[in-house]
Amino acid sequence: MLNGKAGLALCILAGLGAIAFTLFVDSPYYVQVVVWIFTNALLAASLRFVLLIGELNIATAAFFGIGAYTVGIATTIYDWPFLVAIVAAPLVAAAVSALFGWITLKTKGPYFLLISFAFTEVVRLVYSKSNAIGGNSGLVGIFPPMALDPWFPALVVTIMGATLLVLFWIEKTNLGRLFKAIENNEDIVRSVGLNVTWLKVLCVIIASAAVGLGGGLHAYANSVITPGDFTFFVAVLALAYVKIGGEGHALGPIVGAVLLTVAGQWVAGLGMQENIFYGAIIIGAILLMPQGLVGIASRLAGGMFRQGGEKTR
Amino acid sequence: MTSDIQTHEPHEDYALRERGDVILRAEKLERRFGGLVAVADFSFEMYKGEILGLIGPNGAGKSTTFNVVSGFYKPSGGRLWFCGEEITGKSALQISRMGLVRTFQHESLLAEMSVEDNILVATAHHLRSHADRMARVRETAELTGLSGYLHEKAGNLPHGRQRMLSIAIALATRPTLLCLDEPLTGLQGQEVKTALDLFEMIRSELGISILLVEHNMRAVMRICDRILVLNYGRLLAEGKPEEVSRNEAVIEAYLGKQK
Numbered sequence: 001m002l003n004g005k006a007g008l009a010l011c012i013l014a015g016l017g018a019i020a021f022t023l024f025v026d027s028p029y030y031v032q033v034v035v036w037i038f039t040n041a042l043l044a045a046s047l048r049f050v051l052l053i054g055e056l057n058i059a060t061a062a063f064f065g066i067g068a069y070t071v072g073i074a075t076t077i078y079d080w081p082f083l084v085a086i087v088a089a090p091l092v093a094a095a096v097s098a099l100f101g102w103i104t105l106k107t108k109g110p111y112f113l114l115i116s117f118a119f120t121e122v123v124r125l126v127y128s129k130s131n132a133i134g135g136n137s138g139l140v141g142i143f144p145p146m147a148l149d150p151w152f153p154a155l156v157v158t159i160m161g162a163t164l165l166v167l168f169w170i171e172k173t174n175l176g177r178l179f180k181a182i183e184n185n186e187d188i189v190r191s192v193g194l195n196v197t198w199l200k201v202l203c204v205i206i207a208s209a210a211v212g213l214g215g216g217l218h219a220y221a222n223s224v225i226t227p228g229d230f231t232f233f234v235a236v237l238a239l240a241y242v243k244i245g246g247e248g249h250a251l252g253p254i255v256g257a258v259l260l261t262v263a264g265q266w267v268a269g270l271g272m273q274e275n276i277f278y279g280a281i282i283i284g285a286i287l288l289m290p291q292g293l294v295g296i297a298s299r300l301a302g303g304m305f306r307q308g309g310e311k312t313r
Numbered sequence: 314m315t316s317d318i319q320t321h322e323p324h325e326d327y328a329l330r331e332r333g334d335v336i337l338r339a340e341k342l343e344r345r346f347g348g349l350v351a352v353a354d355f356s357f358e359m360y361k362g363e364i365l366g367l368i369g370p371n372g373a374g375k376s377t378t379f380n381v382v383s384g385f386y387k388p389s390g391g392r393l394w395f396c397g398e399e400i401t402g403k404s405a406l407q408i409s410r411m412g413l414v415r416t417f418q419h420e421s422l423l424a425e426m427s428v429e430d431n432i433l434v435a436t437a438h439h440l441r442s443h444a445d446r447m448a449r450v451r452e453t454a455e456l457t458g459l460s461g462y463l464h465e466k467a468g469n470l471p472h473g474r475q476r477m478l479s480i481a482i483a484l485a486t487r488p489t490l491l492c493l494d495e496p497l498t499g500l501q502g503q504e505v506k507t508a509l510d511l512f513e514m515i516r517s518e519l520g521i522s523i524l525l526v527e528h529n530m531r532a533v534m535r536i537c538d539r540i541l542v543l544n545y546g547r548l549l550a551e552g553k554p555e556e557v558s559r560n561e562a563v564i565e566a567y568l569g570k571q572k
Contacts, residue, residue: 174437174446177426181434184423191383191417192486193410193438 011251015161022153031153037261038160039218043234044241044253045167046211051247052171053203054183055108058235059100059116062123063093063208065230067215069127072139072225077132082145086216093212094205101201120232127227138226142219156217163210168250170206179203233275240278243285246292255294334361336396336490336522337382337413343390344377351377352546355391359490364516364523366537366554368530370566374546375526376418379494382524383415384408396489410438412489416496421479424468428459431467431478435485449485457481457511473504477511484515491515492524497532505529509536534558542566 018038022031043064050057067089074085104115128136144152170176178199181189190196219225237260238253245256260281267277289296337359344352352374359365367375380386382393384405392401395413409415423431432453436446454460457477462470467478476496483491493512497505509532515521527533533540534554542550542563550560557563 174433174443177430178434178437180426181423181430184425185420187385187417188421188423188482189434190405191409191415192435192482193406193414194434195406 007251011165015157015165018161019154019157022157023151033261033265035153035156035221037258038157038164039214039221040237040241040261041254041257042160042163042214043211043238044245044257045164045250046207046214047235047238048242048247048250048253049167049171049207049210050204051242052176052179052183053200055105055116055200056113056239057116057204057207058113058232059097059119060207060211060238061230061232061234062116062120063097064211064215064218064234065120065123065127065225065227066096066208067093067212068219068225068230069133069139069215070212071216071219072142073133075142075219076139082148082220086213086220089216089219090209090213093215094209097204097208097212098201100208101204102197105197105200105204117232120230120235124227124230127230134226136227138224138229139219140224142223142225144220152221156221159217160214163213164254167206167210171250175199175202236282237278240282240285242292243282244289244292246289246294246296248291249294249298252292252294256292259293335359335394336361336363337524338394339382339391340393341391342378342381342388342393344374344381344386345389350546352381352543355543355546355548357541357548357551359522359524362516362520362522363538364512364525364536366533366540367524367526367543368528368533368540369543369549373543375543376494377546378543379415379492379524379526382408383413383492385415409486412486413492414483414486414488414490415492416479416483416494418494418498421494422467422475422482424466426467427463428454428465428467428470428478429463432459432481432485435482439486449487453481453485456484456514458507472499473501476500476504476508480508480511484519484521487519488521490522490524492526494526495528496525497527497529505532508532512536 018034022034025031043060046063047057047060050060070089070092071085074080074088075082080088100119104112104119107115127133127138133139148155171179178189178194182196182199186196189199241256241260242253243256244260245252245254260278264274267274270277285292291299335358338357340356342352342355343350355374355378367378369375377386381388384400384403384407387402392399394400395408395411398411400408400411400413423434426434429450432450433446436449440446440449450463451460454463457480459474459477459481462474467475470478476499480493480496483493497508500508512523512525513536516523525533525537537554539552540554540557541548542557542560544566549566550557550563552560
């Protein structure tokens with residue numbers, strides 16, 4: 001998609017439109033929805049980035065939380081300036097994910113999935129049990145600098161949009177090709193002299209840095225974070241976005257995030273039924289459109305997007 | 314041939330070279346799986362520029378030997394040297410980086426990716442610039458007859474082309490020793506001939522030695538300088554094709570049972 005110049009231009013245009021929306025629309029609620037869309041798109045894109053090497057990384061939720069807590073702790077406890085805190089978020093997430101990846105990526109498939117799930121819940125429990133960082137009630141009063149306040153949603157959307165572009169760009173480079181090769185057949189990748197373990201760890205580091213930055217911005221945008229915001233369910237939602245949008249295509253997670261975030265505004269009042277809604281979406285998408293909406297659209301468009309490295313199954 | 318290939322010194326007549334430099338040496342190689350002894354007491358030497366065949370009935374330990382030599386399995390005993398350096402216990406990654414590169418019997422390609430990307434991935438560690446990598450891709454595709462298929466999805470290629478692609482992937486790394494695991498399986502008459510011509514060319518023009526595990530006896534007899542025969546994980550016979558094919562023990566253990 002992004003090597004088609006038209007596709008790239010369209011994406012940037014949509015991004016600029018979103019930034020303009022947050023600047024000029026005078027409804028805090030709608031602006032909030034746009035910020036949520038970008039946050040969710042980044043979560044989904046990060047989850048999908050690790051899917052490039054064929055692993056479902058539930059810990060996407062954990063690294064989102066680690067980014068958020070880094071900013072929360074840096075701002076409310078240490079009084080670090082905004083710029084330092086927001087740079088620290090992806091760095092801390094990346095560092096923790098390097099260790100996490102190095103230990104866990106010797107496993108694959110269901111084993112990695114379960115470990116990433118357990119890791120997410122352990123990290124959440126650590127927040128809950130640590131009174132120094134607010135325990136169960138979390139951290140409050142995470143504010144961006146006053147001067148930034150009027151433009152803050154626009155800034156969040158800009159940084160998140162840029163991060164999404166960086167993830168797509170990496171997927172297009174030779175490195176992205178190696179990630180996909182590992183998903184295809186890692187023995188071959190190893191046999192031609194490439195360090196598969198290191199490449200897998202690198203993939204998780206990149207995805208975690210991106211989602212960690214997203215978590216940091218989310219903390220500022222929300223002002224309040226609690227351990228309950230970072231359960232494995234965050235990753236399940238991200239999976240729903242990826243599945244409905246289509247995992248074979250970089251645009252998939254974004255399309256999914258837009259649709260489900262907007263749809264989610266209507267089901268938000270349903271309480272527990274809300275989860276049924278998302279569960280049904282995942283199952284329905286997997287059964288009825290395994291390539292997702294973008295997959296269907298690209299087929300309808302007669303391969304307009306085919307260049308984008310779409311997986312044809 | 315392009316200049317890149319010429320960096321390897323071409324050899325002349327390999328059949329006449331009785332004893333060149335030893336490129337691969339195994340000493341009392343052994344590999345057990347629990348109580349099962351897959352390979353035992355297997356010692357051999359392979360010489361630079363040689364095409365060495367490794368044959369034997371099913372379950373004789375050929376694939377196990379291959380996996381041990383290429384580092385995908387650790388040996389349970391014995392020692393291995395490649396180009397004078399001991400590689401016993403080294404990882405598959407370390408060994409492939411030293412220039413010992415293998416193909417796989419099954420799924421020896423990246424099925425979801427294009428032919429071009431398959432070969433490109435193989436060059437990633439060995440060449441820095443994209444231009445060099447693409448040049449290597451084109452050159453390798455030409456050698457293996459895949460030039461017209463670069464943008465096809467590897468999994469959609471006909472079987473014969475897939476086998477060629479698996480060789481192309483290994484070849485694109487410009488190995489010192491190429492280990493081919495049953496590369497002729499499922500190939501038709503003319504395809505076998507093309508493949509054998511390719512092996513001969515890889516050896517004579519690129520100066521790459523070839524260790525060949527193969528079931529197609531006629532092909533093995535035709536192309537190999539020497540043959541090692543394994544039976545029940547042990548070396549049964551070793552020698553030139555005509556010697557091996559006359560060997561009583563080999564005929565009894567292996568050739569006699571051939572359909």
